[in-house]
Amino acid sequence: MGIIEKIKEIEAEMARTQKNKATEYHLGQLKAKIAKLRTQLLEPPKGSSGAGEGFEVTKFGHGRVALIGFPSVGKSTLLTMLTGTHSEAASYEFTTLTCIPGIIHYNDTKIQLLDLPGIIEGASEGKGRGRQVIAVAKSADLVLMVLDASKSEGHRQILTRELEAVGLRLNKRPPQIYFKKKKTGGISFNSTLPLTHVDEKLCYQILHEYKIHNAEVLFREDATVDDLIDVIEGNRKYMKCVYVYNKIDVIGIDDVDRLARQPNSIVISCNLKLNLDRLLARMWEEMGxxxxxxxxxxxxxxxxxxxxxxxxxxxxxxxxxxxxxxxxxxxxxxxxxxxxxxxxxxxxxxxxxxxxxxxxxxxxxxxxxxxxxxxxxxxxxxxxxxxxxxxxxxxxxxx
Ligand SMILES: Nc1nc2c(ncn2[C@@H]2O[C@H](COP(=O)(O)OP(=O)(O)OP(=O)(O)O)[C@@H](O)[C@H]2O)c(=O)[nH]1
Ligand SMILES: [Mg+2]
CATH class of the missing domain: 3.10.20.30 (Beta-grasp domain)
Known part of the structure; x- marks a missing residue:
């Protein structure tokens, strides 16, 4: 059985399992299993150097911003608008097939903007060129997730999930959990405040799943099992992400208003050149x-x-x-x-x-x-x- 099938199987088991106090430990263990498999999935296949198939471009300027989104949402149009670099845009899907860099000159600084091929659901498992696209996104300082304002709002969740599946954490800060593996001494579990999601037994079980028997764990906040797994895995990338709703010219003003009020979001229209200056200002601000x-x-x-x-x-x-x-x-x-x-x-x-x-x-x-x-x-x-x-x-x- 391949890794992807194994993940699917565990996910199905989790969906079947009722969530309550009695199943909490079992669910925690399953989560850890999935996290381990996902990490395996990210490792380059044995025998290949891992290079060659990606489309990494050389870093340039003071920061790098990646455009991520479903096909035909207007990523290439946006790149052309903001940078003047021409990137082919067309009404059919998968117009862009590789990574196209452009440069934004803003506030005396140069920011590299990367146009990427559209990704689809299942990208994290290697569908389309999803894995390569996400690898480039990981190298950026900021992700602009471009969404089609006229399409389903579920797209935002689907893409966020895809990025989370490969270890990206959007608009989150690292969990306040101190974790250190030791050679001896067993597991010491402590917290600076009362915990509501994780207890000592659950923590032991998760660590056991990772075959860690000696470690020091200190919770400095009321973190969840997922947070604990993130800390143990240790390879998570915490990134800022702005959700850019494009094509607001084709939806009603009520919808525009609602989308604009979503967290970390901005609404624009490339065709009508609406709000592009605000997008630039926002981008600049987020890059710090x-x-x-x-x-x-x-x-x-x-x-x-x-x-x-x-x-x-x-x-x-x-x-x-x-x-x-x-x-x-x-x-x-x-x-x-x-x-x-x-x-x-x-x-x-x-x-x-x-x-x-x-x-x-x-x-x-x-x-x-x-x-x-x-x-x-x-x-x-x-x-x-x-x-x-x-x-x-x-x-x-x-x-
Ligand atoms: N109505 C409307 N259409 C737009 C807007 N921006 C882009 N489009 C159209 O959307 C279509 C797709 O644009 P692209 O820029 O090629 O989209 P993409 O995200 O780069 O697509 P892929 O490269 O296939 O992933 C084109 O026909 C554009 O003219 C907009 O603000 N409003
Ligand atoms: Mg494109």
């Missing part, structure tokens, strides 16, 4: 990009070319900012001067741990200025530290 402008000593900040950091990927404190410019910069930094929303007063003297916010202006003050002329973008001011040049300027006036 932070633009930092550098200010050379004694000069105006350079507002044309920001350093772009991502609050999601890696964080954006002063240290990240310095590392972004040059790996060796951090050890030379004495402090930085910050102007902008993250500063309490202007300019604020900050250390490496200070968290920067979008559109901050930063001036780096180095510990000991070297005579080598500095490196890269700080070349212009690295020879003239603030205090010396100030003193030099003031000196003639005093005497």
């Amino acid at each position: 990009l932070v633009r930092i402008y550098t200010k050379p000593q004694g000069q105006q900040p350079d507002f044309s070319d920001p350093v772009v950091l991502s609050s999601g990927r890696g964080g954006c404190n002063v240290e990240d900012f310095c590392n972004h410019i040059h790996r060796s910069l951090v050890k030379d930094v004495k402090y930085v001067l910050v102007w902008g929303t993250s500063a309490r007063h202007y300019p604020q003297h900050c250390g490496l741990s200070h968290t920067l916010q979008d559109e901050d202006v930063v001036q780096i003050v180095k510990k000991k200025e070297k005579e080598d002329g500095g490196r890269g973008r700080f070349k212009s001011h690295s020879n003239t530290p603030a205090r010396i040049s100030d003193r030099e300027k003031k000196a003639p006036l005093k005497t």
